[in-house]
Amino acid sequence: MNQPRPITVARALRDALTEEMRRDERVVCIGEDIGIPGGWGGAFSVTWGLEREFGQGRMRNTPISEAAIVGAAIGAAIGGMRPVADVQYSDFLFCAMDQLVNQAAKLCYMSGGQLRIPLVLRAPVGSNTRGAQHGQCPETHFFHIPGLKIACPAGPYDAKGLLKAAIRDDSPVLFLEHKLLYGAKGRTQPRAPSVTEVVPKEDYIVPLGTARIWREGADVTVLGTLLMVHLALQAADILAGDGIEVEVIDPRTLIPFDWEALEESLHKTGRLLIVHEDHRRGGWGAEIAATVHAEFGHLLKAPVQRLAAPFVPPPFSPPLEAAFVPSADQIVSTIHKTLAKDYDECQ
Amino acid sequence: MTDTLPDNHRLHLYREMLRIRVFEDHIFELFEAGRLPGTVHQSQGQEAVAVGVCAHLEKGDFITSTHRSHGHAVAKGIPLREVAAELYAKAAGCCHGKGGSMHLGNLALGMLPAIAIVAGSIPIATGLALSQQMLGSDRVTVCFFGDGAVGTGAFHEGANLAAVWQLPVVLVCENNQYAASTPFDLTSPVPNVATRAQAYGIPAVTVDGMDVEPVRDAAAEAISRARKGAGPMLVEYETFRYCGHSRSDRNKYRNEEEERRWGERDPIVRQQRRLQEAGLLDDEAAAQIRAEVAAEVEDAIDFAQAAEAPLPVALWADVFAPGEAGMPDYWPGEETGEVSQ
Numbered sequence: 001m002n003q004p005r006p007i008t009v010a011r012a013l014r015d016a017l018t019e020e021m022r023r024d025e026r027v028v029c030i031g032e033d034i035g036i037p038g039g040w041g042g043a044f045s046v047t048w049g050l051e052r053e054f055g056q057g058r059m060r061n062t063p064i065s066e067a068a069i070v071g072a073a074i075g076a077a078i079g080g081m082r083p084v085a086d087v088q089y090s091d092f093l094f095c096a097m098d099q100l101v102n103q104a105a106k107l108c109y110m111s112g113g114q115l116r117i118p119l120v121l122r123a124p125v126g127s128n129t130r131g132a133q134h135g136q137c138p139e140t141h142f143f144h145i146p147g148l149k150i151a152c153p154a155g156p157y158d159a160k161g162l163l164k165a166a167i168r169d170d171s172p173v174l175f176l177e178h179k180l181l182y183g184a185k186g187r188t189q190p191r192a193p194s195v196t197e198v199v200p201k202e203d204y205i206v207p208l209g210t211a212r213i214w215r216e217g218a219d220v221t222v223l224g225t226l227l228m229v230h231l232a233l234q235a236a237d238i239l240a241g242d243g244i245e246v247e248v249i250d251p252r253t254l255i256p257f258d259w260e261a262l263e264e265s266l267h268k269t270g271r272l273l274i275v276h277e278d279h280r281r282g283g284w285g286a287e288i289a290a291t292v293h294a295e296f297g298h299l300l301k302a303p304v305q306r307l308a309a310p311f312v313p314p315p316f317s318p319p320l321e322a323a324f325v326p327s328a329d330q331i332v333s334t335i336h337k338t339l340a341k342d343y344d345e346c347q
Numbered sequence: 348m349t350d351t352l353p354d355n356h357r358l359h360l361y362r363e364m365l366r367i368r369v370f371e372d373h374i375f376e377l378f379e380a381g382r383l384p385g386t387v388h389q390s391q392g393q394e395a396v397a398v399g400v401c402a403h404l405e406k407g408d409f410i411t412s413t414h415r416s417h418g419h420a421v422a423k424g425i426p427l428r429e430v431a432a433e434l435y436a437k438a439a440g441c442c443h444g445k446g447g448s449m450h451l452g453n454l455a456l457g458m459l460p461a462i463a464i465v466a467g468s469i470p471i472a473t474g475l476a477l478s479q480q481m482l483g484s485d486r487v488t489v490c491f492f493g494d495g496a497v498g499t500g501a502f503h504e505g506a507n508l509a510a511v512w513q514l515p516v517v518l519v520c521e522n523n524q525y526a527a528s529t530p531f532d533l534t535s536p537v538p539n540v541a542t543r544a545q546a547y548g549i550p551a552v553t554v555d556g557m558d559v560e561p562v563r564d565a566a567a568e569a570i571s572r573a574r575k576g577a578g579p580m581l582v583e584y585e586t587f588r589y590c591g592h593s594r595s596d597r598n599k600y601r602n603e604e605e606e607r608r609w610g611e612r613d614p615i616v617r618q619q620r621r622l623q624e625a626g627l628l629d630d631e632a633a634a635q636i637r638a639e640v641a642a643e644v645e646d647a648i649d650f651a652q653a654a655e656a657p658l659p660v661a662l663w664a665d666v667f668a669p670g671e672a673g674m675p676d677y678w679p680g681e682e683t684g685e686v687s688q
C-alpha cells in the first residue's frame with residue numbers, strides 16, 4: 001500500500017505554490033533570494049527548487065527593495081497577474097508600509113471598485129531567538145487596516161488550503177507564516193512543535209473566513225492562531241488530566257473573521273481565553289474581547305481573558321524570549337483564572 | 348520630426364491643452380467660490396507635458412498619475428463630465444465620488460486612479476509594466492511624477508527594478524521647479540532629475556516642457572523604445588505651474604520675475620502661434636475652438652452640479668473586491684451596507 005506521508009508546513013506551502021502555478025500561468029512569485037539555482041528558495045526554503053519547473057521569469061528574484069517588491073506586485077496584480085510576493089521576515093513589512101497600507105489596501109476603495117488586486121504577500125512571523133528586528137508577530141498592525149485580508153495558518157493542511165484560496169482571491173491577502181511551524185529541525189528551534197499532517201492529494205482550498213476547531217471541549221474556549229494553537233493544545237492535554245475540557249479554536253484568518261464559529265463555541269462553554277504572540281496592549285485579542293462582551297455578553301459566564309506578549313520589543317536572550325512569548329503553562333494558569341471567575345458567584 | 352506631424356494632430360495637441368486650461372480655470376473659480384469640497388492641485392502651465400506624452404499612447408497603455416492629476420485625466424481621454432463629477436464628489440464621477448481631485452482615474456481608459464503619495468506610483472507602474480511584459484503584450488506604462496519624488500526611496504527602488512528587469516515603462520518627471528514651496532535646487536545636489544537615471548543605466552533626457560511638440564517628440568521616442576522591448580527611459584520635462592501648490596497657496600516663495608519669465612513660454616500661446624505661422628489656424632478658427640472647448644467645459648460642470656451624491660450604502664462598498672472567492676467581511680455590532688441605506 002502506498003500510504004500518503006505526512007508533510008510539513010513548508011512543504012505544504014511549496015506544494016500549494018506549485019499546484020497554483022501549474023493551474024494558472026498568471027501566478028508569479030516575487031521576492032528576495034528566490035529562483036536562484038543553488039540558492040535558498042527564500043529565507044525559509046518555501047520556494048526552494050521551484051525555478052527548475054517554472055524558470056526565473058515566474059520566480060522573480062528582486063533586489064533588497066521591499067517597497068518595490070510590494071509595489072511591483074500591486075501593479076502586476078492590477079495589470080492581470082496573480083503575484084505571490086514575499087518578504088523574508090515580517091518585520092520587513094514596515095519597509096513597505098506605504099505600498100501595503102496606502103496602496104494595496106486602499107486602491108480598490110478609492111477607485112470606486114474599478115480595480116482588482118489579487119495579491120498575496122507572504123511574511124514569516126514569530127520569535128525564534130533572532131531578537132527585536134527579526135522576531136515580531138505584527139498581525140495587529142494590519143488587522144487595523146481596512147482592505148487587507150489576513151491569513152495565519154497553524155498547520156500543513158491549513159497552510160496549503162489557505163494559500164491556494166488566497167491566490168485565487170481578488171483582494172490583497174497578507175499571509176503570515178510562523179517560523180517555528182515550518183517544520184525545520186535543528187538546535188535553533190527548541191520550542192518548535194512537530195506539526196505534520198497528511199493532506200489530500202486532490203485539489204482543495206480552505207475558504208478565507210472559516211475557523212478550525214482543533215479540539216472540542218465544553219468548559220472553556222481558547223481562541224488562538226499560529227504557534228499559540230499548538231501551545232493551547234498542549235495546555236488542553238494538561239487540563240484534561242484534571243477533567244477540564246478545553247475547546248481550541250483557530251480562526252485561520254483574522255480578516256475575514258469567523259464569528260459564527262466563535263459564537264457557537266461560546267454557546268457551549270461561556271468562557272473565553274484569547275491567546276496571541278503579538279503584544280497584548282492594543283492587540284487584536286482586545287478587539288475580539290470587546291466585541292464578545294458587547295455583542296455576546298449574554299453567553300458569558302466569566303469575563304474574557306487575554307494572554308499575549310508584553311509591551312516590549314521581542315528580546316534576544318532565550319530566557320527573556322521564553323518570558324516574552326506566552327507558554328502552555330501560562331495558558332493553563334489563565335484558564336484556571338477564567339474558570340475561577342464566575343459571574344453567577346459574583347452576584 | 349515635428350515637421351512631419353500631421354496637421355490635424357498638431358491642432359489636436361492645441362485643442363487638448365486648451366481643454367485642460369479652460370477646465371482648470373473654471374475649477375479654480377468654483378473653488379474660490381466655495382462650490383467644491385476638499386482641495387485641488389491644479390496644472391495650468393503644465394498642459395504640454397500631459398498632452399504631449401498622452402498623444403502618443405493607445406487606450407490600452409497605462410498611465411499613473413499624482414496628486415496633480417486633472418491634466419493627465421483629460422489628456423488620457425477621461426470624459427470631462429466624469430472628471431468634473433469626481434471633483435464634485437458625485438456618484439457619476441470616474442471613481443464614483445470615492446477618489447476626488449487627487450485620485451482621478453479610469454482603468455478601462457488606461458489611467459490608474461492617481462496616487463497622491465509622492466512617488467508611491469513608481470513601484471506600481473513598474474509592476475504594471477511587468478504584467479505587460481509577462482503577458483506578452485506590446486502595451487507600455489507611463490509613470491508621471493514630480494521633481495519632489497526623486498528624494499524618496501520609492502523612486503530609486505522602482506527605477507532600479509525597472510532597469511534590472513528591462514520593463515516597458517517610461518518615467519516622466521514633470522519638473523515644475525518646486526516641491527510644494529521648496530525649490531528643487533535646495534534638495535538636489537545635481538541640477539537635473541535626468542542625472543539620477545544614470546545610476547541605473549536608464550537613458551534619460553531633459554526637455555523643454557513648455558512646448559508641446561518637442562514634448563511629444565521626446566515621449567514618442569521613449570514610448571516606442573519601451574514598446575519595442577528596449578527597456579525603460581526617463582524623460583524630464585522642465586515646466587512650471589502657474590497656480591499654487593494647492594488651493595490656498597499664493598506662491599509667496601516665488602518672485603514675479605520668475606513667474607513672468609515662465610509665463611512668456613506659455614505652451615498654449617506657443618502652439619497657437621506655431622499653428623498660425625504654419626497657416627493651420629486663423630483667428631476665426633481659434634475662436635471657434637475656444638467656443639467649443641468652453642461649451643464642453645460648461646456642460647461638464649453643469650452635469651457635475653446636477654449629478655447625485657453617492658448613496659450612503661456606498662460607504663461600505665469596494666473595501667474588498669466582490670466575487671465568490673472569500674467570505675464577506677462581517678463584524679458584530681458594526682453597520683454594514685446591508686443594513687444602512
